[in-house]
Each structure stands twice: as structure tokens, then as C-alpha cells.
Amino acid sequence: QQKGLAEKVIAITGASSGIGEATARFLATKGSKVVLGARRIENLKTIAEEIQSAGGDVCFTSLDVTKKEQLEKFIQFAQAQFGRVDVLVSNAGLMPLSLLEQLKVEEWERMIDVNLKGVLYGIAAALPVFKAQNSGHFINITSIADRWVGPTSTIYSATKHAVRVVSEGLRQEMGNTIRVTIIAPGATESELPNTISDSEMKKTVIEQFRIDLIPAEAIARAIAYAVEQPADVDVNEIVVRPTAQK
Numbered sequence: 001q002q003k004g005l006a007e008k009v010i011a012i013t014g015a016s017s018g019i020g021e022a023t024a025r026f027l028a029t030k031g032s033k034v035v036l037g038a039r040r041i042e043n044l045k046t047i048a049e050e051i052q053s054a055g056g057d058v059c060f061t062s063l064d065v066t067k068k069e070q071l072e073k074f075i076q077f078a079q080a081q082f083g084r085v086d087v088l089v090s091n092a093g094l095m096p097l098s099l100l101e102q103l104k105v106e107e108w109e110r111m112i113d114v115n116l117k118g119v120l121y122g123i124a125a126a127l128p129v130f131k132a133q134n135s136g137h138f139i140n141i142t143s144i145a146d147r148w149v150g151p152t153s154t155i156y157s158a159t160k161h162a163v164r165v166v167s168e169g170l171r172q173e174m175g176n177t178i179r180v181t182i183i184a185p186g187a188t189e190s191e192l193p194n195t196i197s198d199s200e201m202k203k204t205v206i207e208q209f210r211i212d213l214i215p216a217e218a219i220a221r222a223i224a225y226a227v228e229q230p231a232d233v234d235v236n237e238i239v240v241r242p243t244a245q246k
């Protein structure tokens with residue numbers, strides 16, 4: 001039977017900065033056991049040490065979500081450390097905005113690999129475990145771009161639209177015992193603008209973001225809300241924008 005937040009085992013991809021990091025820190029203060037994955041292992045080590053010295057239950061491992069086997073290992077690692085996995089937060093993502101006509105094809109591929117295929121590999125890795133446990137919760141971090149497209153965001157929006165669609169299909173198929181939630185953040189403090197390779201574009205985005213940013217913990221609180229509901233309540237989606245964002 002699923003519990004509130006305390007004792008729940010929550011695996012988070014992309015936990016080395018921004019929303020993933022804030023989610024790990026916040027959930028750990030609520031008594032969840034958090035499992036951190038990302039490529040920057042030094043960041044994870046520091047975050048895990050800080051969570052631990054504050055009395056939290058945490059472990060971490062290196063994870064590249066573009067590799068299917070690494071997601072399988074990530075889920076196995078969580079099981080080995082804490083005996084089960086209650087929630088997978090698929091949060092790893094990047095946003096190298098550009099105009100289509102700039103033909104940054106490698107960046108398109110990278111977004112598809114991390115933002116979309118990374119989520120699919122997470123589903124493939126965790127679903128058998130959730131089915132065996134007869135409970136589990138997928139939380140997929142999309143974006144307000146999961147229902148919107150504008151200049152420079154075409155491929156980013158496409159990946160986030162796709163994750164929204166996949167999440168809804170998964171929910172319909174698995175609804176009885178497995179919960180599926182999408183969290184769609186607006187402009188949030190993180191390192192995300194660093195993934196934009198076009199320096200002019202990056203400046204524009206940072207300028208825009210400067211007015212509007214909300215702390216990453218605002219998204220962590222939305223995730224916590226979805227997780228702490230009773231097992232028969234599935235929060236399907238939460239959109240969180242800065243009040244001032246259009």
C-alpha cells in the first residue's frame with residue numbers, strides 16, 4: 001500500500017542541478033528516500049552529502065538517460081539500496097532553442113534522445129518493477145511547451161508534446177494501480193539556459209527569465225503534492241508558472 005511522502009523511495013533523473021536537485025532536497029526533508037541519477041557525479045556527491053548531513057536518506061549513481069541499460073541499472077540500484085521503487089521522476093532534459101532554419105540537427109537529435117527517449121527508457125525500466133509491486137508512480141517533467149510552440153522552441157516543444165501524449169497513453173493503459181503525472185513548469189531557476197548554444201538566443205532567454213523566474217523548489221512542491229495523495233488519487237497534470245509569466 002502506498003504511503004504519503006515519508007519512507008517512499010523516489011528515483012530522480014537529472015538530479016545534479018535545477019529542478020531535479022531541488023526535488024531531491026525537498027522530498028528528503030519530508031522523509032522520502034531519494035535516489036539521484038545524472039552524469040555530473042561530483043554534483044550528485046555534494047548534494048547527497050548535504051542531504052545526508054541534514055538527516056535525509058539518499059543514494060546516488062551516475063546515469064546517462066540516453067542509454068537504455070543505464071536506466072535499467074538505475075532502477076535496480078534503487079531497489080538494491082532501498083528494497084523497492086515507489087516513484088520515478090523523469091526530469092533530465094535540455095533546451096537548446098534555435099530556429100529550424102539554423103539546422104542544428106545534432107541538437108534536435110540530442111533533445112529527442114534525452115527529453116523523449118530518456119523518458120521512454122525510464123518507463124521501460126520501471127514498469128516491470130511497478131507491475132510486480134502492484135504500485136508505482138511515473139512523474140514526467142514536461143514544460144508549458146508541452147502544449148505550446150513558438151519560434152525557436154519547435155523541437156523542444158515537439159519532445160515535450162510527445163512526453164505529454166506518452167504519459168496520457170500510459171495512464172489509460174496502467175490506470176488501476178500505477179499513477180502517471182506530468183508536471184509542466186514555466187520559467188524556473190536552473191541551469192537550463194546553459195544548454196542553448198546560440199549566444200544571442202541565450203541572452204534573450206536569460207533576459208526574459210530574469211523577470212519571471214520562480215525557484216526550483218516551487219516545482220518540487222508540485223511534485224510532492226502529486227506523490228503524497230492517497231493511492232486511489234492520481235493527479236494527472238500540474239502546470240506551474242511564475243505569476244508574471246505571460
Ligand code: NDP
Pocket residue numbers: 013014015016017018019020037038039040041063064065066091092093094095114141142143144184185186187188189190191192193
Ligand atoms: P538543469 O539544466 O538545471 O537540469 C537538467 C538536468 O538534466 C541536469 O541534472 C542534467 O544533469 C540532466 N541531464 C541532461 N542530460 C542528461 C543525460 N543524458 N542523462 C542524465 N541526465 C541528464 O535544468 P532544469 O532543472 O530546468 O531541467 C529539468 C527539467 O525541467 C527538464 O526536463 C526541462 O525541460 C524541464 N523544464 C524546465 C523549465 C525551466 O524554466 N527551468 C521550464 C519547463 C520545463 P547532468 O548534466 O549532470 O547529466
